[in-house]
Amino acid sequence: MHINEIYKSVQGESTFAGLPCIFVRLAGCNLRCSWCDSEYTFSGGKKMSVGEIEKAVHALSCKLVEITGGEPMLQEKSLLPFIDGLLSGGYTVLMETSGERPLANVPKSVHKIVDVKCPASGEGKSFHLPNLDALTPNDEVKFVIADRADYEFARDFVRQHSLDAKVNAVLFSPAFRKDAAPARDAANCLLDPQQLVEWILADGLSVRLSLQIHKFIWEPLKKGV
């Protein structure tokens, strides 16, 4: 597999936010989201065997592992056996995915955190709709929201597909500036979280505000945290 980095930090998003977690970041992505904070994963990466990755994970001594990218499902053929190994080793496995690749083959006990890209990302039509049938009550669906049009897209998608009844959590996350200042504050969000909360409350949505807490703990552009 092509691996960009493996490290331990705290989980920054999802209902697992704040928990110590090992991150296995795979290289390569087939999308180009306008606000992407992981462009350094688009090329390169170190080639590692499944055994070498397992060894690196075991050495970090933590039973929560997130597989992320890039887009992990581009390496599905090697990724799925790796996931099976983690599950049989007693790990809790999270996987962040863009939602563009088919997810039907991912083991049901993986906690998938599935993006539905909104229009301002420039990839608003990328979601693979049959993935709605691959969602389980373990999963979370995430919308990264940059403006009012994105919010309305996300709100209407949640309602149209009754998403809050299908998954563990629906996450609404303000998009973050690619040129974020070093200050660890909400001024780096493209959409003010307070504004997003006001819209959520006004519409009575059963969704969870999700801030990327690692960008409030460390400088927003710091890698490997």
Ligand code: SF4
């Ligand atoms: S899917 Fe993720 S890694 Fe790929 S361009 Fe979008 S934000 Fe970046």
